[in-house]
Amino acid sequence: MDAPFHNKVYIEIVKKIRYMIEQDGLKKGDKIPSERELSERLHVGRSSVREALRALELLGLIETRRGEGTFLRDAKTNRLVELLSxxxxxxxxxxxxxxxxxxxxxxxxxxxxxxxxxxxxxxxxxxxxxxxxxxxxxxxxxxxxxxxxxxxxxxxxxxxxxxxxxxxxxxxxxxxxxxxxxxxxxxxxxxxxxxxxxxxxxxxx
Amino acid sequence: MDAPFHNKVYIEIVKKIRYMIEQDGLKKGDKIPSERELSERLHVGRSSVREALRALELLGLIETRRGEGTFLRDAKTNRLVELLSxxxxxxxxxxxxxxxxxxxxxxxxxxxxxxxxxxxxxxxxxxxxxxxxxxxxxxxxxxxxxxxxxxxxxxxxxxxxxxxxxxxxxxxxxxxxxxxxxxxxxxxxxxxxxxxxxxxxxxxx
DNA sequence: TCTCCACCAGTGGTCAGACCACATATATTA
DNA sequence: TAATATATGTGGTCTGACCACTGGTGGAGA
Structure with a gap:
């Protein structure tokens, strides 16, 4: 939807989420909008939103709790290291x-x-x-x-x-x-x- | 499908891809199986495979080229620092x-x-x-x-x-x-x- | 025979909809 | 009042459908 020119949608979403976090002044532990809401607000499919969120999760920047939502995380303990290493x-x-x-x-x-x-x-x-x-x-x-x-x-x-x-x-x-x-x-x-x-x-x- | 206990499917997939790379002795630049093939071989949905691949991509461990496939990247140019920035x-x-x-x-x-x-x-x-x-x-x-x-x-x-x-x-x-x-x-x-x-x-x- | 080009199969990119599993709030009932 | 049942919202996953792009292949034309 958004930018079929160069960037992939999920990358755009990552950027927008980051922007959103900045705009709303979200802190660690705060909840970010649900996948479905992001999907609507950004006019993209939920699967694309998930690809972005999963990537951020793997980086340790967010944490998802089934049935509850997605939360910003203290980046201190990230899986990034395990993986990269x-x-x-x-x-x-x-x-x-x-x-x-x-x-x-x-x-x-x-x-x-x-x-x-x-x-x-x-x-x-x-x-x-x-x-x-x-x-x-x-x-x-x-x-x-x-x-x-x-x-x-x-x-x-x-x-x-x-x-x-x-x-x-x-x-x-x-x-x-x-x-x-x-x-x-x-x-x-x-x-x-x-x-x-x-x-x-x-x-x- | 795989491990409904605790781990998420896409995490399992990440691990399996890593294992696959090790087993097959894949080097940087080599092609890894297509999303559809991974989906079949691992008995998971393609969307789950994609979540795993997108995460690895954001880390800079793989590179995807539309119409061609997914390739291993030179791990030395990892995103560790880009992420920080x-x-x-x-x-x-x-x-x-x-x-x-x-x-x-x-x-x-x-x-x-x-x-x-x-x-x-x-x-x-x-x-x-x-x-x-x-x-x-x-x-x-x-x-x-x-x-x-x-x-x-x-x-x-x-x-x-x-x-x-x-x-x-x-x-x-x-x-x-x-x-x-x-x-x-x-x-x-x-x-x-x-x-x-x-x-x-x-x-x- | 050789060259070029249209076509086609394979691949990643995206979307929509359908379930499931789980957590919480709300309404219902004993 | 307290315990239970229900409804709602959330992430987790799968499926099938397109689209856009790449690379090869085979046939038409020279």
Missing amino acids: SFILQDEKAIKDVKETKFLIEMDCLRLIIHKKTDEKLKNLMKLVQEDLIQDEEFFLNIVKLADNHLFYRIWLILSDFYRSLNMDQGPFEKRNYEALIEALLTSDEKNVLEAYKKLRKLSI | SFILQDEKAIKDVKETKFLIEMDCLRLIIHKKTDEKLKNLMKLVQEDLIQDEEFFLNIVKLADNHLFYRIWLILSDFYRSLNMDQGPFEKRNYEALIEALLTSDEKNVLEAYKKLRKLSI
Whole structure:
């Protein structure tokens, strides 16, 4: 119906749904119109609407509950990773890239933190470590958040999912390394910070 | 039909397609069975097959050509990053984050290059600069490629697109800054490299 | 014989309608 | 009032029907 010229209908629908979400200011957990309603409002067949929704679902951007409806989802836990990893990550190089990218971004975040006033929050994080309340992934989730760069945050989340799905042996959680990293951050000395990080990650470079 | 217990049919189909690809040893570019054939072989409706295929398509794992068929794509050009940009980046048009991220990634790539044997290619790049054949964007495209991390490459491409669309005033292309950056890279000294970069980008930090 | 072109089968793209399974709200009944 | 039955709305799936496009094939014409 809509654009037989170039784009496929379901792609148009994806865009329109995204636009709709933006317009109506929908948040995570909010309900989006039913398939039948979308079908009518957009003047397309329900099957096309479903193709768009299924794609978005596979990406983890929406969640459908039979008998209830379709809801926006917190993109944090997405199946995207599972899928892509099973299709892509056989490649040695790709795995290496994921790891490398994740570590480099973590280092960038550390650098960003140095130039911000985050002592208070760092001390809170320190407490969490000392009280054995968090481990590696959550620790760096906090770090990345402190860096206050939403893009890095999103990218890191995906990479972290990937990384987890690789089931790489990380060795035990050595608390003192994490404590040392925070201490280094509190000194605001880049060199110290990076050294602490490399020790934590057992990197040589 | 298949698993009425919990899983949705289209998810099962995704899995089976993946299995099929593995079994038949299909490579990128190869054709996968037609929608109708899959429908028969898997004993499901064609619409369910399509939902699965559309999802895989949106992920960039397959490519469909009307009148021809459905083909496996080079998984290396996955949509990981495009997804980030179209759904997540759009929400928070944090211009500052885009700029910051782009620059940090460029610096990461520079660091990566230092540890690789790329002198030859750097010298070629130097020639291009000297002969006025390239400007900023293409210059850094080369740099990012040299870093040899596909993930960074994809991310940078998106950021670069976005950055360009922001129409930020970059000032004139000062050739000598780019030449100096390459020279610094040839010295393999991280400090020199980063200083050259910061001068080029007029960064203070 | 060779070349060109119309035709046809196969493929993806889309729509409409019909069920089913499930969840919730509403009306009915004990 | 509380428990139950019904109605309605939702996603899940299948079927069959077209359309638009591609590529090959076979026949007409040179």
